[in-house]
Amino acid sequence: MVSVDVLVIGGGPAGMTAAAAAANAGLSVALVDERPDAGGQIYRGLESGPFRESSALGADYRKGAPIIERFRSASIATFFGAALWRIDTDQNGGRAAFSCSGLHMSISFRKLVAATGAMERPVPFAGWTLPGVMNLGAAQLLLKSSGLVPSGRVALLGNGPLLLLFAQQLTTAGVRIGAILDTAPPVNKVALGLKHVKAVLANRKKVLKGIGMLRAVRQSGIPIYKDVSDVMALGQDQLTELQFVSRDYPAKLELDLLLVHEGVIPNTHLSRALGCKHVWSDSQACFVPFTDSRGRSSNRNVFIIGDGASIRGADAAPASAEVAVSTILSDLDRANAKSRKVLACALHSLEKEEKFRPFLDALYPPRLAVTRIADETIICRCEEVPASALREAVRDGAIGPAQAKAFTRCGMGPCQGRMCALQVSQLLARETSASIGDVGSYNVRFPLKPITLADMAASAEPSVKDDSHAH
């Protein structure tokens, strides 16, 4: 079995930085990612996509280039396109099993760095399973990796910086957006800015970029519906119409494609499967893995960094990686003057980014995703379980996510609860009048990916394989 000091899961800005920093400090490092190339979601396509040498997607996209370059020039064993399906940990580290390019791999490690990034917050509403309803970030990934742009009658629904950025990117590319449906509750932006005045002043560049995006969207002439709620997607086999309420007035639009976005949440599937402790974050309205100020989880050999730890954005991700790797170096008695200097510097920039986040969280809170889900709306897309079935399960005595799952099959489909977990916890908390932190979330079980029995058999330890049956 291959053995490394540090195994990094995820090749976005956090994972790439962690792998490069650890390798450059002399540690043996492997990195595993399910995507075909480096960059994560934020820098998707920057290595080999249609915008790799273009500035059309904006200056922030180009920030990934030096991170990728540093990563690619470091001595790291990389496994892209890998299906990671199991990790076991013990007091000395652990062992990961995955298949990659048809090969079954097993790697043991002393320290695990989980840089699993963010996912878009699932936003269930009536008709959200119809073809034609898609996450906005998904459409942006199609642009970054394949140069695909939405066509036909297109609307953007939700709120947040990514929605504004994508509206600007599409406008620049000459794509017509039919409407923006803004779900952010009306807030006084100036008053909010004053309340977070220190964070705003420390992050002037980001604020100016935001104001620029708001202005660009306003000047583009795209019709904007404000204060949108009560959304219903209609259509026989695919989306044809959207009904909604804007500022208390009912409205409707004929549509081919609806792109939905109410922010991002940490992708905690792996950290949950590892048994790491998770806590509820009120300000980000999601569960986050518990980590200390150095990125260490409740398992002392597991570090969680980047947006997988809490949503802090692409600029914070490399800093959180440097902090974790410096700490790993001191764990392994490899700390030196340089690593201590890097740590101090990274802690400083992480603090600056973390200060800004509460302002953004207050400016762009989720709305549709946190309102009561109508009985007939599907919550579990895989098993097609509606909210009514979960409410019935509660009446039948299901008090936690595990029971609700057993009663209804909610969360038992191919996505293994990735898409419904947060909604199930929210619904149970509401129905049982319990705090969502106490309700908790699903237990996640291995395998993390659908794999063949051959994959599973091939990853077994040789000592397990030659058993007594051979005689």
Added chain:
Amino acid sequence: MFSRLFDLPATKLLVEVDGRPVECTKGDTVAAVLLANTAFPYRRTVVSGAPRMPVCMMGVCFDCLVEIDGIANQQGCLRLVMPGMKIKRQTTVAQTLAPSVENL
């Protein structure tokens, strides 16, 4: 629903979707190729046969499942196209294939 911003480069790549040849380019994912060519529906669910299309394009939603080179239930958003790749949409409704309980 989606169209290409740029013309396909001279170095096109050919894959098979449900037996028909489809042009795409290196770096496309299987899901992107199906969306760019409006294969409808992208898939049907095994529970009710409802039509679906990919939601997240980042490996989370599993609504992009397709058969690739004979192996079913592959996440189309995570797989790059390869020359000659045989892609099959999973649009058969399970109930119509499975014997009903009464017939067993």
